[in-house]
Amino acid sequence: MATFQDGLLKGKNAFVAGASSGINLQIATRLAQAGAAVTVLSRSPDKIEAAAAGIRATGANCIGIPQDVRDHEGVGEAFAKSVAAHGPIDIIVSGAAGNFVAPFNGISYNGFRAVIDIDLVGCYNVMKQGFPHLRTPGASVITISAPQAIHPYPMQAHVNAAKAGADMLVKTLAVEWGPLGVRVNSIIPGPIADTEGMARLAPNPEAMAKSAKSTPMQRLGTKDEVADLALFLCSDAAAYITGAIIPCDGGLCLLGAGRVGADR
Ligand code: COA
Ligand code: NAP
Numbered sequence: 001m002a003t004f005q006d007g008l009l010k011g012k013n014a015f016v017a018g019a020s021s022g023i024n025l026q027i028a029t030r031l032a033q034a035g036a037a038v039t040v041l042s043r044s045p046d047k048i049e050a051a052a053a054g055i056r057a058t059g060a061n062c063i064g065i066p067q068d069v070r071d072h073e074g075v076g077e078a079f080a081k082s083v084a085a086h087g088p089i090d091i092i093v094s095g096a097a098g099n100f101v102a103p104f105n106g107i108s109y110n111g112f113r114a115v116i117d118i119d120l121v122g123c124y125n126v127m128k129q130g131f132p133h134l135r136t137p138g139a140s141v142i143t144i145s146a147p148q149a150i151h152p153y154p155m156q157a158h159v160n161a162a163k164a165g166a167d168m169l170v171k172t173l174a175v176e177w178g179p180l181g182v183r184v185n186s187i188i189p190g191p192i193a194d195t196e197g198m199a200r201l202a203p204n205p206e207a208m209a210k211s212a213k214s215t216p217m218q219r220l221g222t223k224d225e226v227a228d229l230a231l232f233l234c235s236d237a238a239a240y241i242t243g244a245i246i247p248c249d250g251g252l253c254l255l256g257a258g259r260v261g262a263d264r
Contacts, residue, residue: 008235010035013086013135015079017069017126018096020047022195023144025054026223027093027230032060034231036091039082041065041075061086069096069122076129088135091234094126094166095144097159099200103262104157112158119162123169137181140234143170144226145186146197147249151257167245174243183242185233190249193220214258217250 009031016028020042032038032055040055042048045066052064063085067078082089098118102111123143130141148156149163167186174184191198191211198220202208212220229248232238247253 006034008034008231008237009091012036012090013039013082013088014091014093014234015039015041015082015089015130016093016095017041017075017122018144019093020044020051020064022197023189023192023223023226024093024095025051026227027095027144028062029055029058030224030227030231031091031093031234032058032062034235037061037086039063039065039078039086041067041069041078042096043068069094069125070117072125072129075122075125079129079133083133089130089133090135090139092126092130092134092139092141093144093230093234094123094142096122096126097144097146097197099156099159099197101155101200103155105262107158115158116162116165119159120165120169123166127169127173131177131182134182138236138239139182140238141173141177141182141184142230142233143167143184143186145170145188145245147188147190147247147253149186149188149245150253151255153257154259154262170245171243178242183233183238185238185241185243186245187226187229187233188245188247188249188253189221189226190215190247190252191220192226193222195223214255215250215252216254219250221248221250 014031014036019028019040048064055062065078146163148160149167170186202211
């Protein structure tokens with residue numbers, strides 16, 4: 001990837017929500033490696049400062065902002081801080097998410113609301129508060145979805161609903177914002193190695209191996225593979241792609257969720 005990414009995003013500013021760890025941190029790091037100035041945001045002040053410091057240590061320009069994406073006004077303040085530090089924004093990645101494994105009958109009102117508020121309303125907050133700060137034409141917005149947006153996975157009613165809603169938001173905004181010079185796309189990662197998401201969904205080695213074998217490519221994906229797709233989507237190499245919901249999943253989304261009923 002070195003020759004593809006070198007300088008690809010020079011002069012661009014990126015804002016990555018939910019980027020203190022995992023897939024989104026790898027995306028933020030990749031955008032910084034490609035020359036973008038990056039703002040990373042998540043709830044934990046310690047985690048987000050550590051993430052920003054790690055990116056700065058590579059020589060890139062990066063600030064970290066502690067903020068909960070559920071706080072509509074707070075997200076607006078975060079964008080204002082990003083613009084004050086780096087200038088107008090060219091790239092937004094909305095990837096903050098929460099998940100736990102439970103049957104619908106075991107998900108309380110607060111539990112359902114927590115996931116909808118982070119994954120769907122949080123996405124709305126990032127889009128809504130970010131839009132006025134976008135440099136157009138040419139801006140690119142990406143959300144991080146999940147296979148749950150396509151197939152009804154048991155024990156994931158809250159995530160299924162939230163991610164499907166967020167992907168429909170992406171398609172709607174692609175239609176509304178296309179004439180305004182903003183592209184909006186979604187990435188669906190499959191089971192990705194060394195992530196909190198997979199630690200929750202497959203909490204032991206047997207479950208992890210089963211997840212790997214559940215994909216046509218018979219393996220887990222890597223954070224780098226998702227980051228490379230994000231880099232492509234927010235670069236001018238993808239200038240005619242908008243409203244696309246693109247799996248990076250070893251073919252998993254070609255298959256169904258594969259079982260009936262809940263485990264508990
Ligand atoms: N099973 C059932 N309900 C659960 C649960 C579980 N494993 N974990 C949390 N909940 C419920 C809580 O009991 C609470 O409901 P209640 O008030 O009726 O008891 C509700 O969810 C909210 O929990 P709380 O811990 O207060 O929420 P939070 O806002 O601090 O955290 C979560 C949000 C629950 C999504 C938390 O898991 C989180 O912060 N996740 C971020 C990291 C992550 O999930 N990474 C993977 C991304 S794919
Ligand atoms: P992760 O490391 O837990 O990443 C989630 C990030 O979101 C963290 O930085 C977390 O930081 C932040 N966050 C959580 N709640 C937030 C809130 N309310 N406000 C602001 N930030 C918040 O998990 P991951 O597995 O890499 O997942 C990243 C994305 O990929 C998610 O959108 C997930 O749905 C998607 N995905 C993952 C997989 C997988 O295999 N892992 C598969 C499909 C889709 P704080 O705790 O500091 O807030």
